[in-house]
Amino acid sequence: MTALIGIDWGTTSFRAWRMGPGGEVLDSVTDGPGILAAGALPGGFAQALQDRLGGWLDGAPIIASGMIASRNGWVETPYLPLPLDAGALANSLTLHDGIHFVTGAVSDPDGPSPDVMRGEETEIIGHLAGGGGDGLFVLPGTHSKWARTEGGTLVSFRTVMTGEVFGALRDHTILGRLIQAGPASPEPGRDDAFRRGVEAGRQDGALLGRIFSARTLALMDRLPLGHIADYLSGLLIGDEVAHGAQDAAGPVTIIGRGDLAARYQTAFAVLGRAADIAPPGMAQRGLWDIARLRGLA
Amino acid sequence: MTALIGIDWGTTSFRAWRMGPGGEVLDSVTDGPGILAAGALPGGFAQALQDRLGGWLDGAPIIASGMIASRNGWVETPYLPLPLDAGALANSLTLHDGIHFVTGAVSDPDGPSPDVMRGEETEIIGHLAGGGGDGLFVLPGTHSKWARTEGGTLVSFRTVMTGEVFGALRDHTILGRLIQAGPASPEPGRDDAFRRGVEAGRQDGALLGRIFSARTLALMDRLPLGHIADYLSGLLIGDEVAHGAQDAAGPVTIIGRGDLAARYQTAFAVLGRAADIAPPGMAQRGLWDIARLRGLA
Numbered sequence: 001m002t003a004l005i006g007i008d009w010g011t012t013s014f015r016a017w018r019m020g021p022g023g024e025v026l027d028s029v030t031d032g033p034g035i036l037a038a039g040a041l042p043g044g045f046a047q048a049l050q051d052r053l054g055g056w057l058d059g060a061p062i063i064a065s066g067m068i069a070s071r072n073g074w075v076e077t078p079y080l081p082l083p084l085d086a087g088a089l090a091n092s093l094t095l096h097d098g099i100h101f102v103t104g105a106v107s108d109p110d111g112p113s114p115d116v117m118r119g120e121e122t123e124i125i126g127h128l129a130g131g132g133g134d135g136l137f138v139l140p141g142t143h144s145k146w147a148r149t150e151g152g153t154l155v156s157f158r159t160v161m162t163g164e165v166f167g168a169l170r171d172h173t174i175l176g177r178l179i180q181a182g183p184a185s186p187e188p189g190r191d192d193a194f195r196r197g198v199e200a201g202r203q204d205g206a207l208l209g210r211i212f213s214a215r216t217l218a219l220m221d222r223l224p225l226g227h228i229a230d231y232l233s234g235l236l237i238g239d240e241v242a243h244g245a246q247d248a249a250g251p252v253t254i255i256g257r258g259d260l261a262a263r264y265q266t267a268f269a270v271l272g273r274a275a276d277i278a279p280p281g282m283a284q285r286g287l288w289d290i291a292r293l294r295g296l297a
Numbered sequence: 298m299t300a301l302i303g304i305d306w307g308t309t310s311f312r313a314w315r316m317g318p319g320g321e322v323l324d325s326v327t328d329g330p331g332i333l334a335a336g337a338l339p340g341g342f343a344q345a346l347q348d349r350l351g352g353w354l355d356g357a358p359i360i361a362s363g364m365i366a367s368r369n370g371w372v373e374t375p376y377l378p379l380p381l382d383a384g385a386l387a388n389s390l391t392l393h394d395g396i397h398f399v400t401g402a403v404s405d406p407d408g409p410s411p412d413v414m415r416g417e418e419t420e421i422i423g424h425l426a427g428g429g430g431d432g433l434f435v436l437p438g439t440h441s442k443w444a445r446t447e448g449g450t451l452v453s454f455r456t457v458m459t460g461e462v463f464g465a466l467r468d469h470t471i472l473g474r475l476i477q478a479g480p481a482s483p484e485p486g487r488d489d490a491f492r493r494g495v496e497a498g499r500q501d502g503a504l505l506g507r508i509f510s511a512r513t514l515a516l517m518d519r520l521p522l523g524h525i526a527d528y529l530s531g532l533l534i535g536d537e538v539a540h541g542a543q544d545a546a547g548p549v550t551i552i553g554r555g556d557l558a559a560r561y562q563t564a565f566a567v568l569g570r571a572a573d574i575a576p577p578g579m580a581q582r583g584l585w586d587i588a589r590l591r592g593l594a
C-alpha cells in the first residue's frame with residue numbers, strides 16, 4: 001500500500017519515491033525530466049507526472065519539493081523567512097492540482113544580499129529527521145548551498161555559484177582554450193592537481209587574480225594541460241570552502257552525491273577540517289517528515 | 298624625418314606611431330589588426346605591417362611591444378624577471394625580421410602564483426619616463442594588471458581576469474539570461490547600479506557567493522533587469538579594487554582609456570581612495586624611452 005509519493009523536482013533533475021506506511025521506500029524513479037524538459041512537454045508537468053509515475057497514482061497523497069514550486073515551475077509558492085523548521089514547512093504546504101508543494105526559504109530578504117533556496121531545505125530536514133545533528137551543511141552543485149541549523153531549525157544559508165562559474169570559465173575563457181588543447185582522457189595525477197588548486201584557492205587576494213595561475217603555471221610547463229580543469233576546480237572549491245569554513249565551529253555535513261561530494265570532502269581535508277558525507281536519501285526522508293507533520297502520512 | 302616607428306601590438310589591438318627626432322608623434326594608426334587577425338593573413342604579421350604602415354617604412358628603426366612577442370606572435374621573446382627597469386628592457390630587445398621586440402616580464406616564476414605581462418611594462422615605463430612618480434599602477438582590461446614601481450623600477454605585478462570573467466558570466470550563466478531578459482538600451486541609474494555593485498564587491502565572503510546577489514536582488518524586484526550588468530561589473534571590479542588597494546600606500550595611477558578607466562576610478566572613490574587616470578600616450582612614450590636608451594633613436 002502506498003502511503004505517500006514524494007518528488008524532488010529540480011531544474012534539470014527529477015527523483016521520486018513511493019513510500020509505505022512507515023516511510024519505507026517501496027519503489028523509486030531517479031531519471032525523470034527536470035522542470036525545463038517537463039515544462040516543454042505538450043501536457044506540461046501533469047503529463048510528465050503521468051508518464052513517469054502513472055503506475056503509482058492510486059490516490060495516495062503526493063508531496064513535491066524543489067524548483068518545481070518556483071516561477072518557472074508548476075506553481076510559484078512564497079518563500080518562508082528564517083528561522084525555519086520542519087513544522088513551519090509542513091504548515092506552509094501549497095496544494096495545487098492535487099499535489100502538496102513544499103515552499104522555499106528566503107534569507108535576509110531586505111538586506112544587501114538576499115538569498116533563496118528551494119529543495120535543499122527539505123534535504124536538510126531529512127538529515128535532522130533521521131537523527132543527524134545540527135551544524136553546517138554544504139550541498140554542492142551548480143549553485144552550492146551553505147546552510148546552518150540550530151536546535152533543528154534552519155537559521156542561515158548562502159548560495160555560491162561555484163559549479164556554474166566553473167563551467168563558464170572552462171568553456172568560455174582563455175583557461176578553457178588551454179583545457180581544450182590538453183588530452184581529453186583522464187590521466188594520473190588529477191587528484192593531486194585538484195588538491196594543488198585547493199591550496200591556491202585558500203590563499204588571500206582577489207579570486208579572479210588567483211585563477212590566472214591556471215594559465216601561467218601551464219605556460220611555464222609546471223601544470224600539464226590535462227590537469228588544468230582539476231586545478232581550476234580545486235581553486236574555486238578551495239576558495240568557497242575556505243570562506244565557508246571560517247565560522248564553522250561545529251560538525252560539517254556534505255549532502256550530495258558521487259565525485260562532487262568527495263571533492264568537497266577532500267577540500268575540507270586539505271584545509272584541516274573533517275566533513276561527513278550524508279548517506280543518500282535525505283530528500284526522500286525530508287519529504288516524509290514534512291508530510292507526516294502535516295498529517296498526510 | 299622619421300626617427301622611430303613604435304607599435305603596441307596586442308591580441309586584438311594594434312596601435313602605431315611615427316615619431317620625429319624629439320619623440321614627437323608625427324602620425325599614428327590606432328585600428329590595425331591584432332595578432333589573432335594579423336596572424337591569419339596569408340602574409341602573416343609582415344603583411345599586416347606592410348598593409349598598415351607601408352608608407353612609413355623608410356628605414357627608420359621599428360620597436361614593438363605587447364603580445365606580438367609571445368608564443369602566438371611574430372617571435373617569442375623570453376620573460377625578464379623582476380625587478381625590471383627601462384634600461385633592462387632596452388638591453389633585452391630582440392631583433393627579428395628587422396624589428397626590435399620588447400620582451401615581457403615574469404613575476405614569481407618559481408612560486409605558487411607565477412605571473413606574466415607583455416606590453417603593460419612599456420606603458421608603465423612611459424609613465425615614469427614622462428615624469429610620473431612611482432606607486433601602484435592599474436591597467437584595466439580583459440586581463441587587468443596591477444603593478445608597483447619603486448625608484449623607477451617595476452618590483453611586482455599581478456593579473457586579474459576581471460574583464461574576461463565578466464564576459465563569461467554575462468554571456469554564459471543564469472545572470473546572463475536575466476541580463477538578456479532586460480532592456481537593451483541604456484537607461485538612467487546605471488552608474489548608481491555600478492556603485493551599488495562596488496559596495497557588494499568590497500564585502501567579505503566568497504566572491505562566487507556575492508555575485509549571486511545579482512540574481513536574488515532582481516528576483517525580488519530590488520534591481521531592475523536593465524541594471525544587472527552594471528551591478529555585476531561593479532561587484533567584480535569592487536572585489537578586485539578592494540583586494541588590490543589593501544597594500545596601496547602611495548599614489549594610484551590608472552593607465553587605460555574611456556569608460557573602463559573611469560569605472561575603476563569610480564570604484565577607488567567608492568572605497569575612499571583617490572586614483573589618477575594617466576594621460577593618453579603612455580605606450581608610445583615608453584617605446585620611445587626604451588629605444589632611446591638602446592641608442593636606436
